[in-house]
Amino acid sequence: MKKTKEKTEKKERGISKYIPAAVMFVIFEAVAVTLWQTLDNLFYLLNFSYIGTCIAIGLALFAGGWKHARRFVQFAVGSYMLVYLGIISNENMQIEGFWYYLFIGVFEAATIHYAVAKIFGPLIFGRGWCGYACWTAMILDLLPYKQPQKPRKKGLGVIRYIMFALSFGLVAALFLYHVGNLERIMFWLFLGGNALYYLIGIILAFAFKDNRAFCKYICPITVFLKPMSYFSLFRIHCDESKCVGCGKCLKVCPMNVECNKESRKRANATECILCFECKKACPVKALK
Numbered sequence: 626m627k628k629t630k631e632k633t634e635k636k637e638r639g640i641s642k643y644i645p646a647a648v649m650f651v652i653f654e655a656v657a658v659t660l661w662q663t664l665d666n667l668f669y670l671l672n673f674s675y676i677g678t679c680i681a682i683g684l685a686l687f688a689g690g691w692k693h694a695r696r697f698v699q700f701a702v703g704s705y706m707l708v709y710l711g712i713i714s715n716e717n718m719q720i721e722g723f724w725y726y727l728f729i730g731v732f733e734a735a736t737i738h739y740a741v742a743k744i745f746g747p748l749i750f751g752r753g754w755c756g757y758a759c760w761t762a763m764i765l766d767l768l769p770y771k772q773p774q775k776p777r778k779k780g781l782g783v784i785r786y787i788m789f790a791l792s793f794g795l796v797a798a799l800f801l802y803h804v805g806n807l808e809r810i811m812f813w814l815f816l817g818g819n820a821l822y823y824l825i826g827i828i829l830a831f832a833f834k835d836n837r838a839f840c841k842y843i844c845p846i847t848v849f850l851k852p853m854s855y856f857s858l859f860r861i862h863c864d865e866s867k868c869v870g871c872g873k874c875l876k877v878c879p880m881n882v883e884c885n886k887e888s889r890k891r892a893n894a895t896e897c898i899l900c901f902e903c904k905k906a907c908p909v910k911a912l913k
């Protein structure tokens with residue numbers, strides 16, 4: 626009798642670890658169907674269903690213990706957005722594309738992408754975008770410095786605000802000076818901007834011995850991501866009463882988050898990309 630009860634409990638625990646994958650799938654399907662019906666465009670159903678399915682599969686694989694699960698999602702979603710949406714379909718999904726569509730008053734492509742992944746979505750899944758979908762980080766994460774070898778550079782984070790203002794100023798100037806053929810310009814800006822991001826990202830990764838240096842100091846998108854992810858529903862929790870202070874989580878965290886604290890105000894709290902490396906490293910299962 627006791628054995629049967631234990632078996633049932635084990636089975637329930639086994640199933641419950643797949644709940645986040647199911648929840649994420651349902652959230653993305655809800656967005657897909659809502660946008661499809663509201664904007665009467667089948668593309669949104671296919672686009673968000675594809676992304677949601679990749680994320681759900683990745684989360685399920687992660688729950689099942691496959692160590693490359695996050696990498697799988699990064700490539701499945703990141704390369705789809707970069708190659709199919711950006712290069713083949715000519716949609717500028719970078720921040721300049723967001724400003725562009727905002728200026729012409731169109732709620733599609735980049736504006737929807739930003740609303741879902743980078744402005745309102747982070748209230749639910751924090752900076753999941755940065756951990757699982759960003760095509761810039763998809764390449765940077767392949768570099769040798771997965772764990773930062775040096776402490777953060779104080780004060781450099783201000784560059785992200787300068788980049789944010791520059792991107793806005795650039796697109797505003799194109800409109801103010803009535804520059805023609807804007808769609809084509811936005812396409813070339815997408816290609817040039819991405820090439821520049823990769824170049825700067827790779828140089829910084831080697832200079833600072835930190836794959837995610839670009840994310841920490843330069844990326845203008847974090848101006849949206851950081852404040853919203855502060856309130857994120859999903860986040861790493863620490864049971865401080867279990868913590869033995871070994872510091873293993875701090876060592877493996879690519880974003881220097883003070884993950885051995887529970888408070889939302891812990892150092893670099895809004896930098897967490899939900900990669901779960903800290904959870905994997907904790908010897909006493911204080912992180913969840």
Ligand code: SF4
Pocket residue numbers: 754755756759760761762839840841844845846847
């Ligand atoms: S911080 Fe920017 S470059 Fe880094 S993963 Fe997030 S969106 Fe991508």
Ligand code: SF4
Pocket residue numbers: 861877878879880881882884896897898899900901902903904
């Ligand atoms: S190691 Fe933990 S705290 Fe650091 S980014 Fe990954 S999930 Fe967040």
Ligand code: SF4
Pocket residue numbers: 863867868869870871872873874875884885906907908909910911912
């Ligand atoms: S790895 Fe676990 S026990 Fe060690 S400091 Fe982090 S939370 Fe505490």
